[in-house]
Amino acid sequence: MDAVLLARAQFAANMSFxxxxxxxxxxxxxxxxxxxxxxLRTHAEAWLAAYRFWTKVFALTFALGVVSGITxxxxxxxxxxxxxxxxxxxxxPLLGYEVLTAFFLEASFLGIMLFGxxxxxxxxxxxxxxxxAAGTTLSAFWILCLDSWMQTPVGYEIRDGVFHVTSWxxxxxxxSFPYRFTHMMLASAITVxxxxxxxxxxxxxxxxxxxxxxRVLRVGLTLAAVLVPVQVVVGDLHGLNTLAHQPQxxxxxxxxxHTERGVPLLLFAWPDEKARTNRYAIGIPRAGxxxxxxxxxxxxKGLNEFPGAHPPVAPVFFAxxxxxxxxxxMLLSSWWxxxxxxxxxxxxxxxxxxxxxxxxxxxxxxxxxxxxxxxxTEIGRQPFVVQGLVRTADVASDVPSAMIATTLALYIALYxxxxxxxxxxxxxxxxxxxxxxxxxxxxxxxxxxxxxxxxTP
Amino acid sequence: xxxxxxxxxxxxxxxxxxxxIYVVLDGYDLGVGLLxxxxxxxxxxxxxxxxxPFWDANETWLVLGVGILLxxxxxxxxxxxxxxxxxxxxxxxxLILRGVxxxxxxxxxxxxxxxxxxxxxxxxxxxxxxxxxxLGHYVTGLASGWQYHVFAGAIALALPAAYVLLGACWLxxxxxxxxxxxxxxxAGIAWLPVVVxxxxxxxxxxxxxxxxxxxxxxxxxxxALLPIPLMTLTALVTLRAMLGTERVRGSLCWLPFTLVxxxxxxxxxxxxxxxxxxxxxxRLTIWQAASSPxxxxxxxxxxxxxxxxxAAYTVFAYRVFRGKAGQLRYA
Numbered sequence: 035m036d037a038v039l040l041a042r043a044q045f046a047a048n049m050s051f052x053x054x055x056x057x058x059x060x061x062x063x064x065x066x067x068x069x070x071x072x073x074l075r076t077h078a079e080a081w082l083a084a085y086r087f088w089t090k091v092f093a094l095t096f097a098l099g100v101v102s103g104i105t106x107x108x109x110x111x112x113x114x115x116x117x118x119x120x121x122x123x124x125x126x127p128l129l130g131y132e133v134l135t136a137f138f139l140e141a142s143f144l145g146i147m148l149f150g151x152x153x154x155x156x157x158x159x160x161x162x163x164x165x166x167a168a169g170t171t172l173s174a175f176w177i178l179c180l181d182s183w184m185q186t187p188v189g190y191e192i193r194d195g196v197f198h199v200t201s202w203x204x205x206x207x208x209x210s211f212p213y214r215f216t217h218m219m220l221a222s223a224i225t226v227x228x229x230x231x232x233x234x235x236x237x238x239x240x241x242x243x244x245x246x247x248x249r250v251l252r253v254g255l256t257l258a259a260v261l262v263p264v265q266v267v268v269g270d271l272h273g274l275n276t277l278a279h280q281p282q283x284x285x286x287x288x289x290x291x292h293t294e295r296g297v298p299l300l301l302f303a304w305p306d307e308k309a310r311t312n313r314y315a316i317g318i319p320r321a322g323x324x325x326x327x328x329x330x331x332x333x334x335k336g337l338n339e340f341p342g343a344h345p346p347v348a349p350v351f352f353a354x355x356x357x358x359x360x361x362x363x364m365l366l367s368s369w370w371x372x373x374x375x376x377x378x379x380x381x382x383x384x385x386x387x388x389x390x391x392x393x394x395x396x397x398x399x400x401x402x403x404x405x406x407x408x409x410x411t412e413i414g415r416q417p418f419v420v421q422g423l424v425r426t427a428d429v430a431s432d433v434p435s436a437m438i439a440t441t442l443a444l445y446i447a448l449y450x451x452x453x454x455x456x457x458x459x460x461x462x463x464x465x466x467x468x469x470x471x472x473x474x475x476x477x478x479x480x481x482x483x484x485x486x487x488x489x490t491p
Numbered sequence: 492x493x494x495x496x497x498x499x500x501x502x503x504x505x506x507x508x509x510x511x512i513y514v515v516l517d518g519y520d521l522g523v524g525l526l527x528x529x530x531x532x533x534x535x536x537x538x539x540x541x542x543x544p545f546w547d548a549n550e551t552w553l554v555l556g557v558g559i560l561l562x563x564x565x566x567x568x569x570x571x572x573x574x575x576x577x578x579x580x581x582x583x584x585x586l587i588l589r590g591v592x593x594x595x596x597x598x599x600x601x602x603x604x605x606x607x608x609x610x611x612x613x614x615x616x617x618x619x620x621x622x623x624x625x626l627g628h629y630v631t632g633l634a635s636g637w638q639y640h641v642f643a644g645a646i647a648l649a650l651p652a653a654y655v656l657l658g659a660c661w662l663x664x665x666x667x668x669x670x671x672x673x674x675x676x677x678a679g680i681a682w683l684p685v686v687v688x689x690x691x692x693x694x695x696x697x698x699x700x701x702x703x704x705x706x707x708x709x710x711x712x713x714x715a716l717l718p719i720p721l722m723t724l725t726a727l728v729t730l731r732a733m734l735g736t737e738r739v740r741g742s743l744c745w746l747p748f749t750l751v752x753x754x755x756x757x758x759x760x761x762x763x764x765x766x767x768x769x770x771x772x773x774r775l776t777i778w779q780a781a782s783s784p785x786x787x788x789x790x791x792x793x794x795x796x797x798x799x800x801x802a803a804y805t806v807f808a809y810r811v812f813r814g815k816a817g818q819l820r821y822a
Contacts, residue, residue: 094594100547101590105583107554110561112576115569118561123786126562130790133551133558134797141551142804145544146811153811198783431573441580448584452591459599 038430040438041113047442048105050405051449055099057404060174061226062092063167070163084246091460093148098456100141116429121197121420124190124205125180132176140169178218182211184420185411186279209279213272220265221407224364225400227261230254232397233464235390238383242465248382252375259372262365277326280421281335282343283414286350288322292336297322305347310338345416349409357406360399367392398457498791499781502563503770505794506556511759513552515752520546522658524589524615525651526677527608534670535608539593541665541816546593548805550586562790567770567780574633578621585617616651623650630692630762631699632772642695649688656681660747663739665816671740678747679734686727689758693720696765702773703765716764723757726750
């Protein structure tokens, strides 16, 4: 395999592993703030129990996000030394502001949020939780701004092959940024909804539910039922924006080879890049044009208009179907759940077992949809690293393939172990009885529990 | 010197400070990680509790330091990280293992805890050793040749020893009783390798680099610089003497940590003086490696506003958890 493809695979492995955790921690931070706020307002034990359990999940998620984020800051230099040399004047400040304004904020106040109880006032603790949540969101803001700029570059001029900024305002409001940011924030929220609902459903099924379980299930399910349809609309708008700025990406997503009118919506096909056609295509006539051009006879550009400058078709095509397919499942299951919940007078503990099984199975569905979405947009930008301007191959490092392959294998092995451990530990924690609240202190000599961080009952 | 020429210097200072703060802060928690196998089950929990609220933020200084290398000196970032590709990967794997094991060990099944403890120790070790290896290669200008590998190998052993010393002194500061007494012993054991390592770096760097030799061994600079090695030596000797006294476990428990930090700061100053104005020794000066002044100005605004804020809330977080470490419980 050539070095560029290996470098891309390694970068993708690191990115894919990293994004799993921010996807959860961004929205979970706000969710914890909500739980805490409800507890402060109502003093219902259920909200405190919910806060305490999900804080532990948050801590674990955050730790994985931090360590994989550190990897990212090195990967730019190790894998794409040319990237910063060419577009450093744009990417540098955006990445810098991410570290300066967001990363430190979240990491510093996390300690107080997690362990500060009793050492700071309730008010300051609440503010710390809010700052952590705000930090994670701000972090996403800067990173998505840079990613969007790489997709739809504006506000620059190129002198001697190096990008120079002409307008920061244009960069901060680059055309795809509002759509991508909203799409990702919703993805995070929906991922967390299904995580909350799924773990709670699993607890009910296994008979290990605690006082907070029905409430958390209800919050997750209700919010999912509201947000998934919103995401469908936002996704559509994002798609239209992509059509305007990166038609070759849309062509790959839809498997359109020749420019034509009345394009069908392909439900399944096998894109054959050599023959430049689709095999075994099953589609709905004209629906593709209807969705993308909002006109059944609308014309869509085909891949053949972009010789040597369009992305590999099959991965984009299939990733897009995985994302949409997962979205449909999410829509159906959240609405089914929400409808049933209404019928059962909002008593989540009384939900039927088949529904609970479906929700439990969907616990990590947000991860699949989010990853698939990222593959669509990032592979869909290839062969460029900055759309239309800088080719990925031109910024790659000259590190020998063998070295990249070795470290890639190491990273993948480690990541597989860690994702498995993460899922296993979250499930294990969910199966344990709820802790007593911190108001009933343990014997101060129980040093064994010192670092047990609340995990001992 | 006009403003555009000063900007890279400003960023070099910020990057240097970020890396210094990283080495000190993550140094003590990596050191505690390396000492973990020496504690019994209760002591392990206590050791972890002393670093629990801080380690996330400590690692962030590495991201800032490398981030500034990336955004202010993109050419150097490429050169350095391509040359150090493998040790960087090892360090990252170490940091990942260490960070996740920290959280997993208390949340996973009890029978899995020893496994995560081992991952924590192994991760701390990998990170510390690879950082030493990288430091060794970095100060010799990323040159290749067996003698440079031997030198880097020596630093790869000395830096973890320095971290262990720092970690042991951190434990002296943050714990009491039996564990504190053992931390005093551990500090004593780590002391000699640190002295040897620092001596080695001070002797070898001028030998392999004419630039460094010229900087240090010419008059009157030599006289002006003499305080750096002398103060380092004084701090190290004072520390050694301190460890034998009773008060190190009482009213002066803060002193060993302060002394080791002083040694780190002095070592850093010495290195900084040796290297300046190179960002890659004898190959790339900060002006050759810097981004455009326009980009640097934009980042500078952010640095000027946020770094004081970061410093303020870092101090605040340390104040919240000041004194002897206690039970770590989620709020």
